[in-house]
Amino acid sequence: MRNLCRRVMILGVTAAVIAVGLTVATNAGQQASPARPFPPYKAPRLADGHPDLNGLWQALVTANIDLDDHEAQSGPHPELLGAYGGWPAGQRIVEGGEIPYQTSALAKRTQNLENRMKVDVSDDKKWHDLGDPEFKCYLPGVPRATYMPFPFQIVQGSSPYILIAYEFTSATRTIRMNWKGDAPTDSWMGWSRGRWEGDTLVVDVTGQREETWFDRAGNYHSDALHVVERYTPVSPYHLMYEATIEDPKVFTRPWKISFPLYRRMEKDVQQLEFKCVPWTEELLFGKFRKTP
Amino acid sequence: MVVVAVVIVPVALRAVAGQAPPAQPASAAPPASAVPSKPFDAAQGRPAPKRPAPPKAWTPTRTPWGDPDLQGVWNDATSTPLQRPSTRGGKDVLSDEEANEFQQELAFDLTRDRRDGGPEADVNRAYNDHWMDARRLKITADRRTSLIVDPADGRIPPLVPLDPERQNARAARANANARFNAGMPYSPEEMSLPVRCIIRTDSPPYLPTIYNNDFQIFQSPGFVVIAPEMIHSARIIPLDGRPHLGKNLRQWLGDTRGRFDGGTLVIETTNFRTDDGVVFQGANPATYTITERLRRVAPDSISYEFTVEDPTTWTKPWTALIPWTKIDPAEQMYEYGCHEDNYDIVHLLRGARTREKNGEGKR
Numbered sequence: 001m002r003n004l005c006r007r008v009m010i011l012g013v014t015a016a017v018i019a020v021g022l023t024v025a026t027n028a029g030q031q032a033s034p035a036r037p038f039p040p041y042k043a044p045r046l047a048d049g050h051p052d053l054n055g056l057w058q059a060l061v062t063a064n065i066d067l068d069d070h071e072a073q074s075g076p077h078p079e080l081l082g083a084y085g086g087w088p089a090g091q092r093i094v095e096g097g098e099i100p101y102q103t104s105a106l107a108k109r110t111q112n113l114e115n116r117m118k119v120d121v122s123d124d125k126k127w128h129d130l131g132d133p134e135f136k137c138y139l140p141g142v143p144r145a146t147y148m149p150f151p152f153q154i155v156q157g158s159s160p161y162i163l164i165a166y167e168f169t170s171a172t173r174t175i176r177m178n179w180k181g182d183a184p185t186d187s188w189m190g191w192s193r194g195r196w197e198g199d200t201l202v203v204d205v206t207g208q209r210e211e212t213w214f215d216r217a218g219n220y221h222s223d224a225l226h227v228v229e230r231y232t233p234v235s236p237y238h239l240m241y242e243a244t245i246e247d248p249k250v251f252t253r254p255w256k257i258s259f260p261l262y263r264r265m266e267k268d269v270q271q272l273e274f275k276c277v278p279w280t281e282e283l284l285f286g287k288f289r290k291t292p
Numbered sequence: 293m294v295v296v297a298v299v300i301v302p303v304a305l306r307a308v309a310g311q312a313p314p315a316q317p318a319s320a321a322p323p324a325s326a327v328p329s330k331p332f333d334a335a336q337g338r339p340a341p342k343r344p345a346p347p348k349a350w351t352p353t354r355t356p357w358g359d360p361d362l363q364g365v366w367n368d369a370t371s372t373p374l375q376r377p378s379t380r381g382g383k384d385v386l387s388d389e390e391a392n393e394f395q396q397e398l399a400f401d402l403t404r405d406r407r408d409g410g411p412e413a414d415v416n417r418a419y420n421d422h423w424m425d426a427r428r429l430k431i432t433a434d435r436r437t438s439l440i441v442d443p444a445d446g447r448i449p450p451l452v453p454l455d456p457e458r459q460n461a462r463a464a465r466a467n468a469n470a471r472f473n474a475g476m477p478y479s480p481e482e483m484s485l486p487v488r489c490i491i492r493t494d495s496p497p498y499l500p501t502i503y504n505n506d507f508q509i510f511q512s513p514g515f516v517v518i519a520p521e522m523i524h525s526a527r528i529i530p531l532d533g534r535p536h537l538g539k540n541l542r543q544w545l546g547d548t549r550g551r552f553d554g555g556t557l558v559i560e561t562t563n564f565r566t567d568d569g570v571v572f573q574g575a576n577p578a579t580y581t582i583t584e585r586l587r588r589v590a591p592d593s594i595s596y597e598f599t600v601e602d603p604t605t606w607t608k609p610w611t612a613l614i615p616w617t618k619i620d621p622a623e624q625m626y627e628y629g630c631h632e633d634n635y636d637i638v639h640l641l642r643g644a645r646t647r648e649k650n651g652e653g654k655r
Contacts, residue, residue, distance in 0.1 A: 047356030054512045122642075124635050138632045139524070153528055157511040158355050159363040163519060165526035172519055172526045174508070174625070187627040189524075211632075268534045273543045277490050277631045281480040288641035290478040290648070 037260075038240075043199055043233035047158060051199045051233050056264040056271060058151040059241070062090030064134070064144065066217035067099065067257060076117060093147070093257045099219060100252045112218025121284050128211040132218075136284060137276035139171050139188030141212030142205045142227050143243040143257065151264055153271050154231075162194060162201075167274050175203050183207020186223065201231040214245075222249040237263045352555045352588045357513045359531075360555045362586060365625050366594055366616040368498060369427035369505040371398040374612060376438035376446030384437060384446060391435040399429040402502075425503045432615055439499075442599075442611040448573070449606045462574055476644045476653045480637055485569045487637065489630035491544050492522035496561055496582055497572060497598040500614065506625045507616065516550055516557055522628045529559060536562050542577075544570060556587040575602040592618040 043051035062070070069092045075085035101109065116132040134140060140148060150167035162175040175194040183191030183206050190208035194201055210223035230242040239261040246254040353361045379397070380386065386394055400406070404417030404424065432439075438446030454462070468482040477483055486492040493501055504521040511517070518527045529550040537547045547563035561584070564570050564577045571580050580602040587595045594616040601609035647653055 054515075121635075121638055124638075127633065127635065133632075136632075139627075139629060153517075153526070155510040155512045155515060155517045155526075155528075157363060158361075159510070161363075161508070161510065163508075163510045163517060163526060165517065165519075165528060169631075170523070170525035172524050173627075174519075184624070185626065188629050188632060189627055209632075270530065270537075271528055272537075272541070273545065275490060275544050277488065278481075280631075281488070285480045285637055285641060288638060288645060289480065290645065 038234040038238065041234050044236075046156065050196050051201075052156065053154045053162075053201060053231060053233060053239065054156050056151050056153050056269060057239060057261040058264055059147040059149075059259055059261055061093050061147055061259045062088050062149075063093045063147040063257070063259070064149060064215055065090060067094050067215050067219055068092045068217065070217070093259050095256045095258060100255055102250060102252055105250045109218045109220060112213065112220055114218075116216060116218060119284055122287075132216055133212050134216065135280075137169050137280045138211070140166075140168060141188060141208050142173070142190050142192070143229060143245070144212065144214055145171055145173075145189070146229075146241060146243070146261070147257075147259065150274055151271055165271065167271050169274060169276055175201075186210075188212065190225075190227070197230075199232060201229075203229040203231070205229065220250070221245070221247045224249045231261075234260070237265065239263075350590055353591075355511055359511060359516075359552055360557070360588060361511070362509045362516065362557065362588055362594065363511050365506055365508045365619050365621070365623070367425075367427060367505050367619050368507070368596065368614050368616045369425045369430075369500050370432050370439075370614065371395065371402055371429055372431045372436055372439055373398070374439045374499065375448060376440065380437045382445070384444070386435045386437060388435070391431060394435075394437065395429075395431045398431065402429055423503055425505050427505065427617075428500065428502055434615075436613075439612040439614050440610060441597075441613045443608065449608045449610055451605060452603070452607055454605075458574075458576070461568060465568060465574070471644075472640070474653070475640065476647060477640050478644070480641065483637065483640075485544075485567075486522075489523060489634055491525075491570070492520075492628075492630070494520040494523055494525045494527065495545055495570070495572075496527075496559075496584060497600065497612070498584075498596065498614070499612075504628060506619065508625050519625075521625055523630045524628050529557075539563065542566070556585050559584040559586070572600060573605075575600070575605040579604045586616075594618075 043053075046052045065087050070087075070090050072089040073087050075081065075087045078085055112132070115130045117135055119131040119136060120129070121127050134144075134148070139145075145152065145164075145166050145168065148166070148168050152164055152166040155163040155165065160177040160179075162177065163172060164175065165172050171189060173189040173192055175192040177194045179193040186207050186209050188209050188211075190205040193204045195204075196202070205227040206225075208221075208223075208225050208227075210221065210225070213220050224247050226246045228244045228246075230240075232240045232242075234240050240258065241261050242256060242258040244254050244256045245251070355361050355363070376382070376384070380390065380394060383390070404421035406417065407414060409417065436446075440446045440448065443449060468477070469484070471477050472483060472487075480488060485495075493499070493504070498507065498520065506521040508519045509516065510519065510526075514530065514532050516529045516531065518529070519525070520527070525545065527545060527548055529548045531550050531552065533551070534549070536549060537543075541547070542563045542565045544565055544567075546561040548559055548561045550557055550559045552558070561582050564580070566577045568574075571577050572582070580600065582601075583599045585595075585597045589595045595613065596616050597611060597613045599609055599611040600606075644653070
């Protein structure tokens with residue numbers, strides 16, 4: 001609730017900024033990119049007449065390493081991990097160039113990158129100061145959860161709630177359709193309100209904890225983060241995903257990422273578990289264990 | 293419905309994954325004045341009306357694609373204990389008068405809203421009471437004395453003789469729990485799975501605990517998904533009759549398949565990991581089976597029943613029945629972050645190391 005007043009104000013400003021931003025910077029993407037590689041498509045409907053987005057989906061981009069262009073790299077500790085630890089190259093998913101950081105906000109990204117594999121939880125007040133949240137197996141937030149290298153299942157029925165269940169650390173989020181009102185409190189996966197615009201599921205996400213990052217490269221946001229996602233079915237096997245990211249404390253204007261999501265097609269494929277908490281216990285808590 | 297990101301450790305989670313240390317009920321008898329005596333009505337505290345016949349006549353609503361509709365947020369809190377206590381003379385179902393007394397006794401043990409412990413206890417209890425589920429102070433509306441309905445004595449059947457390896461494992465677990473309760477844990481790994489934020493009340497069978505007893509059920513054609521509040525996992529249940537995962541692909545929450553048998557969702561879960569604490573009450577993952585049945589018996593009520601069987605642990609199968617009540621749609625289920633701010637795990641370990649330095653905990 002501490003952010004409520006400020007957020008209401010920001011939302012007002014945001015609407016205007018987004019309107020301008022979309023027309024000027026990303027009009028082409030907004031209109032053309034969902035359909036560009038795909039012929040016209042009308043998705044199957046559920047009983048309520050809306051497109052059926054049910055399924056197990058996964059991104060193939062490598063944006064979890066870096067939203068921006070990135071070369072293939074060894075990853076940490078090649079002396080231990082060899083080629084196992086290597087990270088693939090990938091092309092930027094940010095539309096229209098680089099992420100529009102405010103000049104004063106760039107230093108923190110550099111700092112994040114330098115500290116992405118450092119952790120120190122010996123002081124509650126500095127608990128979240130160091131380290132990529134993914135490194136610590138924390139809930140990834142939105143939109144990062146969408147382009148992590150794991151599938152997620154959309155569960156869309158006949159209630160006003162749509163569930164997205166992610167494989168990474170069993171994260172879940174509920175999309176409240178046509179929900180009015182702001183996030184009652186901040187949370188790791190945020191507060192998602194959905195609505196339909198034609199065949200597109202539009203999800204407005206606020207109330208995210210400020211500690212999540214966008215990628216391993218240290219791209220970050222503040223507690224003023226506002227994300228608007230768009231899920232558009234473009235074939236029986238693809239959703240086009242777009243997210244407009246706006247944070248007046250960190251960026252100079254709203255910016256947008258987009259990429260397709262692929263339906264997982266293997267016979268009997270299902271979401272499995274990636275419960276990584278046990279793998280972080282030595283890293284986080286090991287120095288407090290009893291020594292013989 | 294309480295947002296508690298930090299694990300409050302000193303409170304034993306009753307019956308979570310069979311691993312948390314059992315709650316120690318207060319032994320004092322409730323004062324006559326604790327709850328005014330009146331004929332029992334779990335819901336209202338008003339004089340109980342004559343009970344209607346079970347709502348057999350109600351026809352469950354269906355989803356547009358034809359499955360029984362279980363969608364909604366449900367709560368399974370109750371004070372009715374899993375096993376029947378000896379205090380009620382072995383009766384399985386109580387009269388209104390007896391039920392009222394039983395509820396008072398249980399509520400007195402469970403509530404933190406009492407003044408008989410001195411100022412320090414007062415503060416501690418008040419702090420804890422505000423985030424606990426008030427629904428945990430009421431017994432089930434059908435006035436049963438135990439959640440277990442089979443065997444008829446309402447108790448978990450006796451254990452079969454355990455092999456030495458499992459006896460040792462149980463002893464090691466008991467020692468670790470004792471260290472934990474004494475504030476002297478050795479390592480994160482020896483703490484219980486709920487304390488470590490790996491699995492919590494999302495592990496079947498679902499049993500009531502002191503807080504966050506909520507489950508949101510989602511459905512889509514071919515799936516039922518149960519999302520327990522703790523810890524933010526989704527149990528995705530395919531209904532299409534596909535085979536279980538291969539036997540070498542084991543999971544913390546197992547692998548679930550479901551089917552509708554008339555109005556009842558029947559869930560079978562296999563492929564549990566073998567880590568200590570994963571399957572219920574230290575049963576043997578190699579021989580343990582669990583079947584859960586969910587049936588909507590009224591617009592605002594689901595009957596949740598589970599049967600567990602393990603010939604290398606219990607002398608016979610046993611079954612418990614727990615009512616789930618639909619909660620007000622205006623009430624929302626919030627994210628239960630756990631590992632992200634698990635300060636307590638550090639506090640407990642550092643506290644233990646400091647105590648050791650000060651010479652405590654020496655044998």
